[in-house]
Amino acid sequence: MSPDELTGRALARMVDISAVQAQHGRADVEALARHALEGDFVAAHVLPSWLPVLRPLLVGSTTNAGSPVGFPSGGSATPIKVAEAGWLIEAGVQEMDVVMNIGLVRSGELAAAGRDVAAVLSAVGGAVPVKVILEVGLLDERQLRDAARAALDAGATSLKTGTGWQGVATTPRHVEIMRAAAGPGPEIKASGGVRSLEQIRALIAAGATRFGINTAVAVRLVAEAGA
Template identity: 50%
Template structure:
């Protein structure tokens, strides 16, 4: 395990607020925290994209939103519209939940079309959420390959609603993708040690609502060193 001095996880973090009860004040707080601490982005529901875009105008953190969240079971047309609307509102990245039922029933052509349409229509970085905790290892591999072929910019482990990211999952995605796309680990990332382990395994982004806690842990560690 590397020490905090060797890996700084902060620039990897997508500062996430996907609590369905979170109000506009929490979104504003998350945007301000992302700017203050240097997080890569804020990841929020589509209804708050315009607010976050305004709050982060001319600031470094990007605005990311979720599409088809959390089940991925919307129709392809609905997900495409949601993605296009998010783009028009100013979203800079899209975390799109794949249709697990299509994958599990062998309809990978339909799954591919759905993701590829979003990639082509928005021309934004798309992070395909695979929900790996609900898939067998062969299904994880197949989902990753289909999404890579569809043109995604990242493979993402999970929504966090059906299990969190593991080092093993990140290693598998890294082995499949190589350096072709980024790897986003998401769900259950609550500590500095977890963050560093996932980065060492190959994660290039971390989706977590605990970024501020991780910073506090880093500062405490430096103070005790």
Template identity: 40%
Template sequence: MTAPTAAEVARAIDHTLLKPEATHADVAALVAEAVELGTYSVCVSPSMLPVAVPAGSDLKVAAVCGFPSGKHTSTVKATEAAESVARGADEIDMVIDIGAAREGRFDAVQADIAAVRAAAPAPTVLKVIIESAALSDEEIVGACRAAEAAGADFVKTSTGFHPAGGASEHAVRLMAQTVPTLQVKASGGVRTLEQAQAMMAAGATRLGVSGSRALLGGAAPGGSGY
């Protein structure tokens, strides 16, 4: 299979800014860069909403929920998701209770996701962050099945903030094979065009990237980030 071109990779990118020190000026610059690069969306913190998208642009806006720990109650996550949608978010990227998955309490994981799904129904796109680097393969499978049962649209590897690490080709492949009815978003540590292409070859249809310009331009990205 031919590797996706840089332009095709760009259309799979959620151009992301989730640093706690981010300002509204930073978000405006993010949007301008996303339009220039041709990314699918921007992904921001809920407090940065609403985001002004240029007239005529098809750029989508995603907001995170329960970020980054996932240790918020389901009621709090549902309220956060509903408010983000009301403030213009097209997509919600929620974090599960990772500890519940590690304990094998997948009914609780499913209920948590279902609460957010109910608060942000279709056509809002719901992506479920499972923090795959912190889970065993068995736990990844269980979390993905819980997301599917709760009505999610995507399963997503990582927040990009967990010390265990970010996306891996193995996790993406396992996620795609476990829930073929859902899409997979690879995020966390995707910093080069080659890494992005590898994630897409493994089954990712969306990518979370903060250093999109460097990735698409083939330059070495600087600093740390999503």
């Protein structure tokens, strides 16, 4: 999509909204589902323990119920990530994020980081889409490029810039690096600090195809984009 073609409807179908902070409870999950249905957002994400609450609220809609693995640090042991992914599949997840082990990436242990991602992707077995979170705010350009390549070599078909927990906004440069590593095919989700239509258009121009945006901000931006 060209940035100039962005409409509210098109934007909503590119945006995931979420309630994935530690303090989010049942009322927040129920409110998230209402916003997702009213706005026809492409996905709504919650922490794993809340997926059984969210999933039935979205039945019959075009909004996917999503949840993360190894969130937010990425440092869980690989067998724990594999078990969490399996549990989410059994709970009815429709799409999944997995946080790459950023400590391994920063240590230059890219093969180990790739094996961690590959194990989760193997456990999912293509049952649902999986986005690999690279946490761009903790990586320099070389590390980001290496992390993207390691994830892709492990079988990833979708990359995500961050968890939103690091307080570092995703920039067009982050997306450009990821797109250069990924080529034209894989999905790239920009998440973290996206607050304006101007940012969204710049990120699309850099190669982003999907967005994770704060729910209240997402609702506002869809309205601003218009019909």
